[in-house]
Amino acid sequence: MIAVAIDIGSTWTKGAAFRVDGDAVEILERAARPTTPGNLSEGFFAVLESVARPGAEDAALHYSSSAKGGLAVAAVGLVPEMTVEIGRIAAQSAGAKLTRAFSFHLTRQDIAELEASPPDILLFAGGTDGGNTNYVLANAAAIGRSAIDCEIVYAGNRAAADEVAALLAGKRLRVVDNLMPVFNEPNPDPARDAIRAIFLETIVKGKGLDRIMTATGAAPVPTPFAMLEYTRAIHEYAPGWDSFIVLDMGGATTDVYSVHQELPEPGTILRGLPEPEVKRTVEGDLGMRVSAATAVEAGGAPSGAEAGDGGRDALRAYAGRLAARPEFLPASPDEEQLDAALAGLCVGHACARHVGRLAKVYTPDGEVGVQTGRDLRKVARVIGSGGWLSRAAGFDPAPWFARQPVDARGRAVLFPRRFTYYRDEAGLFPLLANLARAHPRAAALAGVRMLKN
Numbered sequence: 409m410i411a412v413a414i415d416i417g418s419t420w421t422k423g424a425a426f427r428v429d430g431d432a433v434e435i436l437e438r439a440a441r442p443t444t445p446g447n448l449s450e451g452f453f454a455v456l457e458s459v460a461r462p463g464a465e466d467a468a469l470h471y472s473s474s475a476k477g478g479l480a481v482a483a484v485g486l487v488p489e490m491t492v493e494i495g496r497i498a499a500q501s502a503g504a505k506l507t508r509a510f511s512f513h514l515t516r517q518d519i520a521e522l523e524a525s526p527p528d529i530l531l532f533a534g535g536t537d538g539g540n541t542n543y544v545l546a547n548a549a550a551i552g553r554s555a556i557d558c559e560i561v562y563a564g565n566r567a568a569a570d571e572v573a574a575l576l577a578g579k580r581l582r583v584v585d586n587l588m589p590v591f592n593e594p595n596p597d598p599a600r601d602a603i604r605a606i607f608l609e610t611i612v613k614g615k616g617l618d619r620i621m622t623a624t625g626a627a628p629v630p631t632p633f634a635m636l637e638y639t640r641a642i643h644e645y646a647p648g649w650d651s652f653i654v655l656d657m658g659g660a661t662t663d664v665y666s667v668h669q670e671l672p673e674p675g676t677i678l679r680g681l682p683e684p685e686v687k688r689t690v691e692g693d694l695g696m697r698v699s700a701a702t703a704v705e706a707g708g709a710p711s712g713a714e715a716g717d718g719g720r721d722a723l724r725a726y727a728g729r730l731a732a733r734p735e736f737l738p739a740s741p742d743e744e745q746l747d748a749a750l751a752g753l754c755v756g757h758a759c760a761r762h763v764g765r766l767a768k769v770y771t772p773d774g775e776v777g778v779q780t781g782r783d784l785r786k787v788a789r790v791i792g793s794g795g796w797l798s799r800a801a802g803f804d805p806a807p808w809f810a811r812q813p814v815d816a817r818g819r820a821v822l823f824p825r826r827f828t829y830y831r832d833e834a835g836l837f838p839l840l841a842n843l844a845r846a847h848p849r850a851a852a853l854a855g856v857r858m859l860k861n
Contacts, residue, residue: 449616535565659697756808
């Protein structure tokens with residue numbers, strides 16, 4: 409059978425027609441066009457027309473969109489660390505990004521900040537089922553009195569749900585099951601499903617996605633969610649791919665996906681919420697074009713040798729020019745070196761935020777390790793995908809991981825230590841991720857088969 413997959417990215421809209429026969433996948437046609445931000449349907453239909461083959465009018469269509477950069481989610485909860493972690497798990501597994509987090513009582517300043525710059529979604533949580541409701545009800549009352557204008561998903565203490573609904577009666581509210589009904593047992597799926605529903609109901613109404621839905625009869629998924637599920641499919645169907653990392657770097661964001669089963673070493677105590685086996689983080693300030701300037705500031709400029717003859721100043725000036733020209737491709741060796749330094753910053757710091765930390769604590773019984781987050785030191789495979797990473801045959805992320813052995817608090821950063829780096833040379837992962845929605849095994853096997861190292 410023939411299937412068409414299209415991904416609407418922040419810079420390019422890409423598509424391919426595939427023939428699927430059992431576990432075999434053959435590429436029939438490929439096309440790419442600059443994304444048309446004002447009306448996404450223009451670039452989409454240009455790609456669709458290019459890859460559609462005569463006689464393939466009944467081909468199944470699967471498409472995704474990351475052109476908005478992902479829905480921005482602000483989380484409101486109780487305990488700060490819990491709020492950030494459970495909010496991140498729910499948001500990012502749905503293809504959104506956690507941009508802010510508030511804990512305990514919302515202050516007047518917090519409310520004013522949310523009024524002045526509302527997120528796409530306010531993820532309102534707090535408390536286990538049957539636990540204390542004081543903070544939740546006080547925050548609901550404050551939000552209800554405010555001028556905050558955004559979608560609100562309440563995923564907190566079930567005992568307070570009816571009162572919260574009454575206090576937020578004038579808002580766009582959805583009530584779902586608690587993110588953490590029992591302490592230390594996350595339940596992100598209901599909130600994730602609500603966030604994905606909001607994506608379909610709100611984002612598709614803008615910028616031409618609704619026209620695509622009307623014309624094709626098919627609905628998009630967020631590209632990050634499609635990639636998360638594709639990472640899971642590779643883990644499930646590709647032999648030997650039990651533990652690995654995917655670095656997906658675009659013009660606006662750098663997403664990191666990892667598959668890993670946490671087995672703490674002897675003498676190490678795990679702190680925080682249990683890590684999911686398949687995890688995604690998204691860094692909206694680390695990107696190769698739209699976010700280039702913020703990537704340099706967030707990542708810290710590399711050494712003069714890494715950035716070329718002009719050093720740090722040249723990289724900052726170069727990054728400043730890129731946001732206005734997201735389609736820019738380097739035309740000289742100096743620009744290629746600057747691109748490589750920018751990519752290294754994005755990859756190194758995105759992965760540093762994704763992996764865990766290990767601190768040494770001395771007790772009367774001897775030294776103990778305290779680990780937060782996931783320990784990826786033994787991961788043996790890392791995949792680079794996305795426009796620049798797909799093209800860059802000589803890039804190696806290892807030196808950029810090695811630049812950050814410890815964090816600002818002196819804790820070890822749990823990067824992979826010895827690994828094989830693979831490249832999605834054909835840039836097919838976002839398209840295979842769409843194909844995997846109908847053919848997960850075939851798409852997973854095709855993806856690892858096409859990798860270069």
